[in-house]
Amino acid sequence: MGLRFPPKVLEHILSFIDSNEDRNSVSLVCKSWFETERKTRKRVFVGNCYAVSPAAVTRRFPEMRSLTLKGKPHFADYNLVPDGWGGYAWPWIEAMAAKSSSLEEIRMKRMVVTDECLEKIAASFKDFKVLVLTSCEGFSTDGIAAIAATCRNLRVLELRECIVEDLGGDWLSYFPESSTSLVSLDFSCLDSEVKISDLERLVSRSPNLKSLKLNPAVTLDGLVSLLRCAPQLTELGTGSFAAQLKPEAFSKLSEAFSNCKQLQSLSGLWDVLPEYLPALYSVCPGLTSLNLSYATVRMPDLVELLRRCSKLQKLWVMDLIEDKGLEAVASYCKELRELRVFPSEPDLDATNIPLTEQGLVFVSKGCRKLESVLYFCVQFTNAALFTIARKRPNLKCFRLCVIEPFAPDYKTNEPLDKGFKAIAEGCRDLRRLSVSGLLSDKAFKYIGKHAKKVRMLSIAFAGDSDLMLHHLLSGCQSLKKLEIRDCPFGDTALLEHAAKLETMRSLWMSSCFVSFGACKLLSQKMPRLNVEVIDEHPPESRPESSPVERIYIYRTVAGPRMDTPEFVWTIHKNPENGVSHLAIK
Amino acid sequence: MSTEEELQSNVSVASSSPTSNCISRNTLGGLKEHNYLGLSDCSSVGSSTLSPLAEDDKATISLKATELTLGFPGSQSPAKDTELNLLSPAKLDEKPFFPLLPSKDEICSSSQKNNASGNKRGYSDTMDQFAEAKSSVYTEKNWMFPEAAATQSVTKKDVPQNIPKGQSSTTNNSSSPPAAKAQIVGWPPVRSYRKNTLATTCKNSDEVDGRPGSGALFVKVSMDGAPYLRKVDLRSYTNYGELSSALEKMFTTFTLGQCGSNGAAGKDMLSETKLKDLLNGKDYVLTYEDKDGDWMLVGDVPWEMFIDVCKKLKIMKGCDAIGLAAAPRAMEKSKMRA
Numbered sequence A: 001m002g003l004r005f006p007p008k009v010l011e012h013i014l015s016f017i018d019s020n021e022d023r024n025s026v027s028l029v030c031k032s033w034f035e036t037e038r039k040t041r042k043r044v045f046v047g048n049c050y051a052v053s054p055a056a057v058t059r060r061f062p063e064m065r066s067l068t069l070k071g072k073p074h075f076a077d078y079n080l081v082p083d084g085w086g087g088y089a090w091p092w093i094e095a096m097a098a099k100s101s102s103l104e105e106i107r108m109k110r111m112v113v114t115d116e117c118l119e120k121i122a123a124s125f126k127d128f129k130v131l132v133l134t135s136c137e138g139f140s141t142d143g144i145a146a147i148a149a150t151c152r153n154l155r156v157l158e159l160r161e162c163i164v165e166d167l168g169g170d171w172l173s174y175f176p177e178s179s180t181s182l183v184s185l186d187f188s189c190l191d192s193e194v195k196i197s198d199l200e201r202l203v204s205r206s207p208n209l210k211s212l213k214l215n216p217a218v219t220l221d222g223l224v225s226l227l228r229c230a231p232q233l234t235e236l237g238t239g240s241f242a243a244q245l246k247p248e249a250f251s252k253l254s255e256a257f258s259n260c261k262q263l264q265s266l267s268g269l270w271d272v273l274p275e276y277l278p279a280l281y282s283v284c285p286g287l288t289s290l291n292l293s294y295a296t297v298r299m300p301d302l303v304e305l306l307r308r309c310s311k312l313q314k315l316w317v318m319d320l321i322e323d324k325g326l327e328a329v330a331s332y333c334k335e336l337r338e339l340r341v342f343p344s345e346p347d348l349d350a351t352n353i354p355l356t357e358q359g360l361v362f363v364s365k366g367c368r369k370l371e372s373v374l375y376f377c378v379q380f381t382n383a384a385l386f387t388i389a390r391k392r393p394n395l396k397c398f399r400l401c402v403i404e405p406f407a408p409d410y411k412t413n414e415p416l417d418k419g420f421k422a423i424a425e426g427c428r429d430l431r432r433l434s435v436s437g438l439l440s441d442k443a444f445k446y447i448g449k450h451a452k453k454v455r456m457l458s459i460a461f462a463g464d465s466d467l468m469l470h471h472l473l474s475g476c477q478s479l480k481k482l483e484i485r486d487c488p489f490g491d492t493a494l495l496e497h498a499a500k501l502e503t504m505r506s507l508w509m510s511s512c513f514v515s516f517g518a519c520k521l522l523s524q525k526m527p528r529l530n531v532e533v534i535d536e537h538p539p540e541s542r543p544e545s546s547p548v549e550r551i552y553i554y555r556t557v558a559g560p561r562m563d564t565p566e567f568v569w570t571i572h573k574n575p576e577n578g579v580s581h582l583a584i585k
Numbered sequence B: 001m002s003t004e005e006e007l008q009s010n011v012s013v014a015s016s017s018p019t020s021n022c023i024s025r026n027t028l029g030g031l032k033e034h035n036y037l038g039l040s041d042c043s044s045v046g047s048s049t050l051s052p053l054a055e056d057d058k059a060t061i062s063l064k065a066t067e068l069t070l071g072f073p074g075s076q077s078p079a080k081d082t083e084l085n086l087l088s089p090a091k092l093d094e095k096p097f098f099p100l101l102p103s104k105d106e107i108c109s110s111s112q113k114n115n116a117s118g119n120k121r122g123y124s125d126t127m128d129q130f131a132e133a134k135s136s137v138y139t140e141k142n143w144m145f146p147e148a149a150a151t152q153s154v155t156k157k158d159v160p161q162n163i164p165k166g167q168s169s170t171t172n173n174s175s176s177p178p179a180a181k182a183q184i185v186g187w188p189p190v191r192s193y194r195k196n197t198l199a200t201t202c203k204n205s206d207e208v209d210g211r212p213g214s215g216a217l218f219v220k221v222s223m224d225g226a227p228y229l230r231k232v233d234l235r236s237y238t239n240y241g242e243l244s245s246a247l248e249k250m251f252t253t254f255t256l257g258q259c260g261s262n263g264a265a266g267k268d269m270l271s272e273t274k275l276k277d278l279l280n281g282k283d284y285v286l287t288y289e290d291k292d293g294d295w296m297l298v299g300d301v302p303w304e305m306f307i308d309v310c311k312k313l314k315i316m317k318g319c320d321a322i323g324l325a326a327a328p329r330a331m332e333k334s335k336m337r338a
Helices: A007-014 A020-027 A031-040 A054-060 A074-078 A090-099 A115-124 A141-150 A169-174 A196-204 A220-229 A247-258 A274-280 A301-306 A319-332 A357-366 A382-391 A417-426 A441-450 A466-475 A491-496 A516-525 B003-015 B055-066 B078-087 B123-127 B132-142 B144-155 B192-209 B240-250 B257-262 B272-279 B303-309 B326-337
Strands: A043-046 A066-070 A105-109 A130-134 A137-140 A156-160 A163-165 A184-186 A211-213 A235-237 A265-267 A289-291 A314-318 A338-342 A372-377 A397-402 A432-435 A456-460 A481-485 A506-510 A529-534 A550-555 A568-571 B218-223 B230-233 B284-289 B295-297 B312-317
Touching: A007 A031, A020 A031, A020 A043, A054 A090, A066 A090, A074 A481, A074 A506, A090 A115, A115 A137, A115 A141, A137 A141, A141 A156, A141 A163, A141 A169, A169 A196, A196 A220, A220 A247, A247 A274, A274 A301, A301 A319, A314 A319, A319 A338, A319 A357, A338 A357, A357 A372, A357 A382, A382 A417, A417 A432, A417 A441, A432 A441, A441 A466, A466 A491, A491 A516, A516 A529, A516 A568, B192 B218, B230 B240
Parallel strands: A043 A066, A066 A105, A105 A130, A130 A156, A137 A163, A156 A184, A184 A211, A211 A235, A235 A265, A265 A289, A289 A314, A314 A338, A338 A372, A372 A397, A397 A432, A432 A456, A456 A481, A481 A506, B218 B312
Antiparallel strands: A506 A550, A529 A550, A529 A568, B218 B230, B284 B295, B284 B312
């Protein structure tokens, strides 16, 4: 006879368990645990908005207070998913407005959010506190105004890299005078100017404000007065620095910064002129996060700034930092955990920037706590990868983008197979991996064999054949998201490992050689997968063996979705029905 | 199969696409330059940089073009690529497949940077691993490659390729100027938000320094009825002809009609007759939103002025554009300048 906990006891125990993965495991133990768990879960995470229906979620978790949703596939960030594909927030907002009116927090990524959605949120959730939209689109500043005006206890309003129809800066004035609860405000992606006086008043009456990220339209003068109103900020995103340097302006700025004794994170810095950087020196020693990835500052000004940031844990910068700048980072920023180096000219015709693989090697050697890397570089070597793997076995995220597609090791002319083997073998805790450069099937054999904890894998212009996919799908046990573009594999491996796909969240393939026939077969074999073909031509207009442009396959308990546009075909389970797409909305 | 039959079969595959209605079934010797999408017969179709071909050249080239070979696209030299325009089927994206990898055979003559000859296996190797049934899959696909290669060379302006340090040793062929690189959609994988912001930042900082802006100038291009919104870098073109060719390539499935034919090479303003053609009942016209928010017909101002004021582009139906205030004004302006 088994032990039984009274529900109250289990509830109490569960109140200590936050991780959703753990809660998911708990809910699988038995029916009563499932019931207790679902009634106590407050934070719900839905990694693919089409994997489950809004109704099912609201039904299962009646005490939901926070919902996180992700919509479009990751490659939508790089324009590989045509506009209009989907990811609409409305059905979710509608369902929650009806069933979960005590919802307080909504976080969405890569979804289409309309003004209607925002107005509905404002009207439906009395105690709404947190709205974070990342890489979303479809709304205008009117929607934001509705949130500002109506949500009396709003704490967090963050628009991160969204595409917003900017109808002007009035939205800010919609925060009522009685609103004093703001903790975080991020409007860095908006274009229009807001009235500085309105912003100053808002900031002054928000004693809990910790994070403020301005848009480029806010001038230096504006920044100075805001900093005076909110010296308690821990996170600051500046406006534009592109004003002519005047001596009084500089000293005012310097002084304003030096009063911000709690500043830990700094970003923005658009158009920052090197002459302004010394104004920041006073906050450098306290900084743990610095985002210079929009600052077109070059060496040696960058080093002057960075050598003062001894506590820095997160650094985002452009390749203007060059190898020697990274060498300096390696010696001064010993606490560094995350490094991202972006290309200053994101083009295949990029001009000569003296950033090579050596920069990353320096940092790998000098920064012992380094665990997350995103590095864009024109070319790379196996030797560098060996060193990185040997020095930093604690890497959790390694994303290398060799900008030149198919670029081999430029010193030996060999593929980068062995280098990535070293990474996969050496970095046992690797969760996320992006590979690039010249890679044969062998590279994927190594990755399949060693990268047991990798959950997300991104591949472009690599491999020789189906073996590549075969290795990955048979080897990577923890694989949850796989995204591939322009690789020459076809149907065989995909069909052979169909069952694996149900253990994953999603698989994206574009410009590969998967045929329409295989998509049909796969869909028939696997009832709980949605196989979406994204192609401007109807798949039936071509022979079954001809490849489709893009495929997005994801597991779902919600069946085929009803909102596909005319260029997306969800393949029916019943072979007689062929393919279908029902008109949007 | 003889090459002629192959040509026929290629042609029939292309014709299954709903938009193609203009297919030449001539013998190889007389293969005319046709775009299978039913675009205008005007020779400027997507190829304002093409020079007229001698009959013999065409015969040889079309032979080559129709040969079903296994290899990555872009493996032919740039000169051949432009000719391969002949076979371009409908392709919304100008993104080519595998644009930069030379096939094994072409490694030595390729002027491209990546000469990893022994290491990259061409399709011929991989073919051996699969059942016979799959060979048709590969052959089927090859007719797409020439198109892919073609799109890469015509739209991008000719700039000398910058070879980063350390790579020049791998380039075998340094005598011929390297081809301008194609833009691959979504590569390098930088978020468009970042690309656009950098473009603006670059422009702003250039203005502050007093230098003319040299960064990219991305504007959105939308088309009535198209589900896709695209972005183009206006600075990568030097005249209206190039811009319209490029746009035509991007939106070809939507039968642009005469929209692309106003690109007389070298001219930066439309002539009166061309403008007339544009407005008189042709399917689509190109319009833009200027700094004041007004929608104007593209072509009525000099190119330099245009890229300065243009905020957005839109491909509108001809009938919708008739009402545009710019039209009569443009006609008058061009009359004045003539």
